[in-house]
Amino acid sequence: MNCEHRNARELNRFATNTIYACGKCGLVFNQNYRQKTDPHELYEKYYKNETSARFNFGIEAVIRLFRLFRAVKILTIHPSAKKILDIGCGRGFMLYFLKKYFKFERAAGIQISRNAVQFARNKLGLEIFDRDLLELSFENGAFDIITMWHVLEHLTEPEEYLRRMCSMLTAGGKLVIEVPNFDSWTRKFTGEHWLGLDPEYHVTYFSPGQFTRLFNKYGLAVKTTHTFSMEYSTFLSTQSIVSRITGSDHLFFRFLQETRFTPALVWHIPLFLLLAPVCFLVNVLLYFSKRGEVLLVVAEKPATMPRAQK
Template structure:
């Protein structure tokens, strides 16, 4: 590992291989005027794509402090127009997630890693689940505890102490791409997964059709907050190294529309002349999302090319 006063250059965080190839340079979507471009590289051995160099652990927090970065709608004092659309889609998504999980396991005990303000856990709790969450943001933790009366650990994932507690389901909804050592995180939490339990991981897919179409303007690059960019083959490798097995994948339908629309807005912000054709670009975003979803059906790629993918993992040896 090579360090300077802000960034660190690392070998592949999955397989530790040091031979890497450049893949793409992308901007920070909240600092387009700054001109800095972050490097996405790909490991020549396991094909994992990741940010390199990346902000050091003691420097990354400033990239989460931009006023436009608002991952927790419930704690916002003011909402913008798109926030209401996102809030509505989130409600639908939460219901969809619960039904999907309950098709695979019976109601039991669930841990949500990076639980935010707790809307998902609250929904699960109202449907009979015993819930717990892990969250690093103090405002989100306070809201989840006070508003929903949830059991939420205020902790970094690496430092969490769950004693010998076991869970039937452990979820990561767009969280694993933010952590520094994904294999070690999954190893740690595997010890808290019941023998027949289910681990659910949702993450963007940089090999999707919409990612290819939007290139460096694809919003889900989200550099430098997204440190990793997963694909099904790489997730299979990560699972194996963590003592888990990848048992299935599923596309996240709404993410395609969100990623395409936000990518168009990102492009408009960078190329101001496009603001005169915003309605056309919005229509294009919907079309690209629908094409991306169609391409991600079993007829074409069996979900492997979806804009975002849900991965289902189990402990090795469990059925």
């Protein structure tokens, strides 16, 4: 059933990576798509140590606050939900908040980065599966809501995931997926400097129209599409533009992750701070457009599923 993408045409050729679009199924993917890297190996060091921090300085505290916002967002999307699965759940803070403050009966997560698994299980006491979703089996209708925040773009079989997630949802259940928006305003002119490209980890790319068609194909009804994110938009735009102007590779972002100081940061950081308010403003103005930096889609599984399309 999987498309082999034999009709793929070149969309962008960059110095370090080439992007293709499949003429048959519409999937956009980069040249690393077919590399069979073992995901467990690739994400082993995604979360650095036993505290599992991904960032330095006070940013970890801000991330926890954003995970609380995510938990609140889940409540607004599906107020009566009691069972949630978060695929690629990070260290599980959103699940932890849903269980602790919002009375969720089941808050399960899937995570393959070992440090994050240990943290979520041992420190937060969560139900975590440390295998790929496609290697696991859940009963049909096991969850009221399934979420995937910035994960789908890491996968080589996004359609297979959608099909599985759909079967695991209860009738009327919600699927919440957020990915970088391939139609974003900065992607167009920052090209290979667009932060959302991230060819080391991202292998597929999605735009609003193509995303909606994909959901519809599996009988899911798209309820809302947003392209603004308080957490991601400003940073993504600003870093992409700074990298484009300086012809560099996201030095400030890497500095926040690894505290590796490079002299060029002396002017990258002021430039970043100068551009950030402008980027924030542009992203806010684009709130009702389809050109923001992220693509958040909420889809619903109908009470009665239409027969699977051939």
